Amino acid sequence: MMQNGGVLTLRRMGAGDLGLVETWLRDPEVARWYLVASTVEAELDDLRQCIGGAEQTEALIAADSSGPIGWCQWYLCDDYPDHAAGVGADPGDAGIDYAIGEPASRGRGVGTALIGALVTYISQRHPQAGVIADPEASNVASRRVLEKNRFQLRGERPVVSEPTSAPMAIYRLPPRPGVLDLPPVLVVVAPRRRAAGTGVGGGPAC
Numbered sequence: 001m002m003q004n005g006g007v008l009t010l011r012r013m014g015a016g017d018l019g020l021v022e023t024w025l026r027d028p029e030v031a032r033w034y035l036v037a038s039t040v041e042a043e044l045d046d047l048r049q050c051i052g053g054a055e056q057t058e059a060l061i062a063a064d065s066s067g068p069i070g071w072c073q074w075y076l077c078d079d080y081p082d083h084a085a086g087v088g089a090d091p092g093d094a095g096i097d098y099a100i101g102e103p104a105s106r107g108r109g110v111g112t113a114l115i116g117a118l119v120t121y122i123s124q125r126h127p128q129a130g131v132i133a134d135p136e137a138s139n140v141a142s143r144r145v146l147e148k149n150r151f152q153l154r155g156e157r158p159v160v161s162e163p164t165s166a167p168m169a170i171y172r173l174p175p176r177p178g179v180l181d182l183p184p185v186l187v188v189v190a191p192r193r194r195a196a197g198t199g200v201g202g203g204p205a206c
């Protein structure tokens, strides 16, 4: 549970959020994991494509009572076959990426709540979907928030579709159709606009 007992909301990311996301990407703790083989500009460009519907990934902003605190995204692994093969996704699985951008919000349970909210959001749309995440194996905080949400470790190894040869810790939360044990968060998201995208590239890296 978030330590302030607060409510976490998720809403679709818009172009007006990119300035804030840029600030977050430049934070050393975020850059350390997000910019391993990428740049701020490349990440923002990817997000622009998600926002515009050219990519099949949906980007969301997470906010608590203090305002926006981070972002996350999800996609169907089937839309990114190389990444699906790389992480060994089952058909229909979803993949996720996430970051708490506000330094003061880290280490207070917000990331754990964010994963819970995102899983709920995906389950409501794809009840049969398992959820895959593959943080770098050395990203202990990222692994913990998955484990605290009952993700199961499938293996640790490099993933060819990721921009680094470092070992990734591949986690999967099995589908739990009909079980929507809503976390202590409120999930509020605008309707999805889903254009006919190309699904180019591998699954977005985190």
Ligand SMILES: CC(C)(COP(=O)(O)OP(=O)(O)OC[C@H]1O[C@@H](n2cnc3c(N)ncnc32)[C@H](O)[C@@H]1OP(=O)(O)O)[C@@H](O)C(=O)NCCC(=O)NCCS
Pocket (backbone or CB within 6 Å): 029, 030, 033, 097, 098, 099, 100, 101, 105, 106, 107, 108, 109, 110, 111, 112, 113, 134, 135, 136, 139, 140, 141, 142, 144, 145, 206
């Ligand atoms: C990873 C991240 C989402 C976690 O969110 P958070 O709000 O900080 O996490 P929480 O407070 O919910 O929980 C963090 C857990 O990791 C542990 N942890 C945090 N930093 C740690 C570290 N350096 N070493 C070991 N454990 C650590 C905490 O103790 C806690 O586990 P516990 O409750 O069992 O003690 C957030 O820190 C973040 O966005 N970091 C930068 C970007 C990033 O790494 N994104 C993920 C890329 S895959």
